[in-house]
Amino acid sequence: MAGRRARAQEARRQQARKRIIGAVIALVILGGLVAVGVWGVSKLSERFAGPEDYPGPGTGEAIIQVQSGENGYDVAATLLEEDVIASTEAFTDILVDDPSIQLHPGAYRVQQQMSAQGALDAILDPANKVELRVTVPEGYTLPQVFERLERDLGIPQEEFLQLAGNFTQFDLPEDAISLEGWLFPATYTFDDGITAEGVLETMIARQHEALEQYGVADADAQRVLTFASVVQREARFAEDFGKVARVFQNRLDINMPLQSDATVAYGTGNLHVVTTTAEERADASNPYNTYQVPGLPVGPIGAPGDQAIQAVLEPTEGPWLYFVTVNPETGETIFSETYDEHQQAVAQFQQFLRDNPGWGG
Structure with missing residues (x-):
């Protein structure tokens, strides 16, 4: 009698253990399904949420240089590197949606961690373009010109002097003996980041423009500038x-x-x-x-x-x-x-x- 009761109790205990194990397994499976579901929803959300983008409006300041010949992807890479935008896709998607947008070369003042749209708006706003202005008076000699360029553009005189020492690299007539007289006196506006070579090329081109305006032949240019420089000083x-x-x-x-x-x-x-x-x-x-x-x-x-x-x-x-x-x-x-x-x-x-x-x- 006692033996039968013992065997019955043992059977009930085994059944209880099976029920507990089954319940645990069920919970584990259910938890796994829930996790997979959450993961799947997360992935779908990421897929349809669009590229990463800062909320804006941004903080601090950064100067972005848009180089001549660069496309929207190049500009986006620069913006990402300077932490202006959160992803290149957020910026380029806007350009793809509106092919009429034109990005012009120059230096632009923006902020870091801007929204892609905010960064684009800043670059398209002429008020954010960083420019350097310098006025070279008539009669200035090369040392005086280089001193003025250093003062107003921040480019060391040594860079101009080095280029002047190899003046034949510039667009000058064969009888020119130096850059003297060929840097046209005027007010110039340059983009931030302009090089010494770029400055000299611009000023020489302006002198050619003036001579062409007055109908001076290339063969007479050096003589006319020499004569005019004496008149200018006197x-x-x-x-x-x-x-x-x-x-x-x-x-x-x-x-x-x-x-x-x-x-x-x-x-x-x-x-x-x-x-x-x-x-x-x-x-x-x-x-x-x-x-x-x-x-x-x-x-x-x-x-x-x-x-x-x-x-x-x-x-x-x-x-x-x-x-x-x-x-x-x-x-x-x-x-x-x-x-x-x-x-x-x-x-x-x-x-x-x-x-x-x-x-x-």
Whole structure:
């Protein structure tokens, strides 16, 4: 009797264990199904949610350079590298949807972690384009030009000097002896990131444009710029440019030395004076000494502008062979036909120097 009860109890215990094991297995299977379901939903969600994108509007600041010839994928890669956008797809998808969008070369100010649409809007907004502006005045010599370019563009003068040492790499005529005179004086706007070579190429191209505008043949370009550079340094007021050009042209026509102190000073490297010494004017080794060397100097002595170029091509009609600025402070200049008249004007200038000792030194 006792044995039967024991066997029955053991059977019930085994059945209970089977039920518990079955329940555990069922729970495990159910848990697995739930996990697989969640994973599948997650994958489907990722598939249809679109590419990763920042919510925007962004923080901080970044400068993005869009290079000439780059396409939307190139720009997207740059934006991703600078952490402006979260994925390239978010940006390029917008461009694919609207083929009319045009991306222009330049540097643009944007923010990091922007939405793709926000980044695109920033690049398309002209107000975000980063530009550098520099003004090169007429008459500036190469050292002065390079100093101004460094100041306003942040490009070291050494880079310009190195390029100037190999000036034949640029679009210049065969008789050019340097970059002097070929960097057109004007106001320029450059994209951030412009190179020294790019700056010089732009300025030289602008000089070619000016010469072409006045109908100057390539074979005459160096001579015209040399002549115009002397006029640029010697004339002060608009009404005097044509007269100064006429004086020098009249002298050239009769093989009379130009006798320009500006050319002598350029040859000595002392560019901040208005007078020269008798010793400097007697130095025939100075190729810019137009007291000793006949005709025009060996090359330009600065950067001539439109007014000087036009004056050389269309000088004012007149018989003058001499001129002198009798009052450097006001710029008053007297033009004379005869040497005696000129000497009277020179006496006025010398009186000014006596009244203003040390002026112009």
